[in-house]
Amino acid sequence: MFRKNNSNLQERLFDDFQHLHPSQQKRLMASWAPIFYEHVFSQIDEAPFAPLYSADNGRPNFPINILLSLEFYKHWQDLTDEQLLEQASFNYQVMYAIGLRNLGEEYVAPRTLYDFRSRVHRHMLDNPESGDLIFGQFNNLTTHFIEETGAKTDEQRTDSSFVTANIQRMYRVGLIFDVLFHAIESCPETFLTDELKEVLKPTFKTNVLYRTRPSTAQERIESLLNLGQQLLDIKKANQEIADCKTFDLLERLLKEQGIWNEEQQKWDAKLSKNISPDSLQSAHDPDATYRHKGNRDSVGYVANITETCSKENQAQFVTDYTIEPNTTTDVDMLNDRLPDIKKRTGVEKMYTDGGYYSETVDQTAKQTEVEMLYSSLTGKEPNPDRIPYTAFEIEDRQIIKACLEQHKAQRATFNEKDKTLSAHFDLETCRNCPHLEQCPVKLQKKDAVVRVSQKTILADETRQKLANGGQQENTSRRTAIEGTNSALKRSQGLGKLAVRGKHKVSAVVGLKIIGHNFQQFITYLARKTKETIKQVATSFPTTPPQGVSLSF
Structure with missing residues (x-):
């Protein structure tokens, strides 16, 4: 049963904070904990999570604002679940930040965390029209940070970065074996032929993965594909096992990796060059895709983030993010997100690189009244002797x-x-x-x-703007977002995540970006404190009067 958590608002006659030494109380109140409590924990809206629980039956849910705060803290500090639970149990600073004032006041069991994540994931899968619950919290908190700091959102910049899910990079034989193995494993043994039962034996895996020579790889692939067809034929003949999801994955794999030979009634393996980048990359993550960009291969997803970039801002905040399979182009992501960014933040100028340049983005920008400012253009440079x-x-x-x-x-x-x-x-x-x-x-x-x-005219107009002195300014404004992407990967583990699947990846990316924005908010407060101290110090010609502290 869903119930909001308001226990933190109740006055306590006694709590552990009172037993701390005054110097410890002072240090705690000067740390990040009260900032987190006031500007993150206290700003969480629990109401959107009500559909995850029964409205009038069962025991009350564990406090949502505590669970979300722990998730924010975990991804801000890039902790494991084990480290997070230890901090939540014994670190009073963390407990203070999530609204608890006494050691042992709330026990967070590992299963409580896992159950909450599972509920959020199921809700996202079953109710795509109701919106992303994590993105909703991201938007609420970011709006709060922006209001508190007075940051301007009229100028923003955007960039994309590869994100690897928790999957192993596999070559064709290994991938096909993996999918086939899990499909056979999920099928009741009574339906399996002797040939299919052999696949489940450890020796079969050893022979397939470690004793296949390059010269026989094509033959091995075709053998595995046709074993897969055997299993699909069994499924068609037995409706009681027809609903198994591993069979759907196997069917997809056969179509992507092979060509059906009508004459011989068997699968022929496709050449590697004829396999689409959108094809299945892992038996455990059907959403991940393959992409080659520059001199780098990537399997997984691409994250596109947008952040403020006004020179007047003392802190820049990420205002939008989206996760897509990594075959999705920058153009498609920005074209899809731009109207929503405009609606939520009122952006007027968007700085980006040439990878986002297209006629469709230009039309969307015109419709939403956003000026696109590029640092460069991709494609072949025009003849300088030709009249534009x-x-x-x-x-x-x-x-x-x-x-x-x-x-x-x-x-x-x-x-x-x-x-x-x-x-x-x-x-x-x-x-x-x-x-x-x-x-x-x-x-x-x-x-x-x-x-x-029209596309050529648009390109000429853009190149003319860059030639008239806009390139240096646009590049200067856009470049810093690469530092944001780098910081998210170095400090918060955005480069390779510990989850699989688009929805889970999107949720974790959102949690990490909330952590990043909170860090930006702390940085802003630290700067303001230093400025205040400096103003107080300069207002006294000599030693400040007794009682005025200039320490930070």
């Missing part, structure tokens, strides 16, 4: 009105289907133009014509 399309007079990126020499177009059209502009000019005028060699115009029998896509 920005030199033409173009109305709404649809109608070419005139050329560089202000010669009016005789006829101009816009193809809505392929987003292409066309303009026809007088043939003799173009032939005698001093810019003919550099102009993109093409001479025809009756006239001269210019054809260009």
Whole structure:
């Protein structure tokens, strides 16, 4: 049964804090603990978690604000569960931060943590339309931090980074064996053929994984695929085992790794180069994908984060994050998230690199009234001797009105289907133009014509902005977010997580980013304290009066 936890608001006649030495009380109150209690624990909204529990039956739930606070603390400090539970039991500083004032006041059992995580995960799977519970807490706390610090959100920057789930990188033979093994293992033994039972024996695994030569790998793969088909045939003939999820994974694997040979009624193995990056990468994580970027291979996910970047802010906060399979492009992620970021934060300028540049992002930015500012552009550099399309007079990126020499177009059209502009000019005028060699115009029998896509016009406009001094400023504003990604990986273990599956990965990333924002908030308060001390110190020409402390 769901019940809100308000016990921290009740006055206590006696508590362990009173038994501390005054100097210890002073040190505790100057630490992070009361800041966490006031600005994190006390800001948690427990109501969205009510659907995880029965409304009117069973024993009351363990306090949600304590469980969430422990999760925030764990990922802020990058602790294991064992370390977290030890801190929650014996570290009074941690207990104070989560609203407890007496040792042993609440016992947090390992199963309590695991059950809570399981409930949150199931809710996310079963109710995708109701929103991400962890993202909701992230948004509430970030809004609070921004309000408390007065940080401006009109200027923001965004960047992506690979995230590896808790899976082992496997080659084809190992992957296929893994999926097949788990599918066979989940099938009642009475349905299995002798050939399928052999797969469960340790010697079979040894022969497959460690005694397969490169020259026989293709043959071994086809053998495993056809064993998988045997199992699927058994499933079709026996409806009582048809609902097993491991069979669905096996069926997916066969389609991705093989080609069905109708004539011989068997699976032929695909060539490695013909396997999609979206194909299954692990028997334990069906959402993970493969991506090669630069000189690096990655299996897992990609995280896209957005943070404030106003020069007036004394602390910058992450305002948005999203997790997708790592085959998802930067363009798709930003295009999907930009309207929500605008709605929640009121962003007006977004700084990013050339990987986010596209016509679709530009259209979304226009619709949401966000100015996109790029540090560079990807793709082939244009010929510097060619006249850019920005030199033409173009109305709404649809109608070419005139050329560089202000010669009016005789006829101009816009193809809505392929987003292409066309303009026809007088043939003799173009032939005698001093810019003919550099102009993109093409001479025809009756006239001269210019054809260009909206995408090219947008690229030329963006390059012109960068050439006019915007590149250095845009790069300067954007670069610091790479430091944020680095800090999340170094300090909070964002690079490789201890969970699998998109929903779990997304939840853990959200918890780590909440921890990061809390660290930024602490840094802000420390700076403000130092500034206050400095102002007090400078207000006295000599030694400050008795009773004024200048220590931090």
